[in-house]
Amino acid sequence: MTGLCDSVATVRTDRLVAILLMLQRREQTTAAEVARELEVSERTARRDLDALAMAGVPVYSTQGRGGGWRLVGGARTDLSGLTASEARALFLVAGQASAATPAVKAALRKLVQALPEPFRVQAEAAASSLVTDPQRWGSSPVEPRPPRFLDELQDAVIRGVQVGLGYLDREGAVTERTVHPLGIVAKGPSWYLVANTDAGRRTFRIDRVTSTTPTEDPVTRPADFDLATSWREIADEVDRKRTPLEIQAVCTPPGISILRIAFGNRLEVGGPTTDGRIEVVIRGHNEYILAGELAGLVEWTEVTSPPAVRDRLASIGNALVKLYN
Incomplete structure (x- = not known):
């Protein structure tokens, strides 16, 4: 495979x-x-x-x-x-x-x-059984490399059987559990198993899997489950956790396409304002990084909140004037 x-x-x-x-x-x-x-x-x-x-x-x-x-x-x-x-x-x-x-x-x-x-x-x-999401987390597209247990897990997805899974967690401890494999996702250079567990639906990095033991017990698969839809929800949730800061801003109509290029799915476009601009919400890692990203977009975009990002943009503007006056 x-x-x-x-x-x-x-x-x-x-x-x-x-x-x-x-x-x-x-x-x-x-x-x-x-x-x-x-x-x-x-x-x-x-x-x-x-x-x-x-x-x-x-x-x-x-x-x-x-x-x-x-x-x-x-x-x-x-x-x-x-x-x-x-x-x-x-x-x-x-x-x-x-x-x-x-x-x-x-x-x-x-x-x-x-x-x-x-x-x-x-x-x-x-x-x-397989979804390919070529965009790596926070970076450019990379060709995914299949990990050791990919074939065994995809076979379990196709045959619809539960698997005993050995898994290395973030603290370096190996745990054992039985999972109901639902699908495989290639995300950038990493591969993930989407599965149901006793604790609900979970996602496992396949390069952290230490062992697989297929059983003959059938998978309990939700009738309305769709792997592509499920992965979009998972990826959106991960992106939100990685970019917890939200700022509100207004943007001129010509600038919306530029914001889409700059922020991708971190941008949410709202409705028009009374002065003809458009409300937007942008997510970022923290106020310093997000202000730095927005500093080059002031021709089209005005941040309305939070005040900390506005203050940081003003500081960047003062530094630019001082350096290039």
Whole structure:
């Protein structure tokens, strides 16, 4: 699965599903035909076909004149030629909860209905088992590196079984607990397990996992659980804890786009004021850092509270005048 996660980062999910549907409709297709139909280069088409094969989807190529790509066993609209592991591989590579477009999700739902009954549950679980959030906490995007127990935990998510988890906490103590795995998230360079526990829903850094012992006990999974939605809530809560200070300000309309670039999800845009400006709330680590970030935005933004940030901005302004007068 590690190699599969790497391939997901470089291949568009909508093309993979479209290629599979082409192979189902036709006895054989070529990279040139795929490129023409999907409006991509032949090199991209070959890479996508190779990615499907490497992921375990039952496709193969024949060389020479009249060669091309085929599904093992020929085109099968009912997908009955897939094994359980092949079905899981397909939905892992094509169905990431964070990457699939609405059209892809609709296609995947149709493909699920075409699968043999025993494969459906795990294929659906594979499609929703992983979310990739490329933005590292407070920094730039970084390619995530799979940790030691990633494959075992993702397998437990897909099979829907509880896991005995050894975990190294922040104080350096190893604890043991039984968890109900719900999904895996790659956040920047770190990987997380989202799971239910006796104490409620929790998030575990997978590089702190010291052991995994899958059980045969089924996971208790909330009926309305969605991994992507759950992770957004978790990430928002973490961001709020990391940026506890809130300031109120007003901004000119042209400055709103600049504030969005500067503060991202730390910015909340409100309604207009009587003078035509717009109310905003901005979160930051503390008054010193936040005032420093805002000092270069005074052309568009005026802080209204708290007073400590206004005082700090005035101090920065005085220092700038003294230095550059």
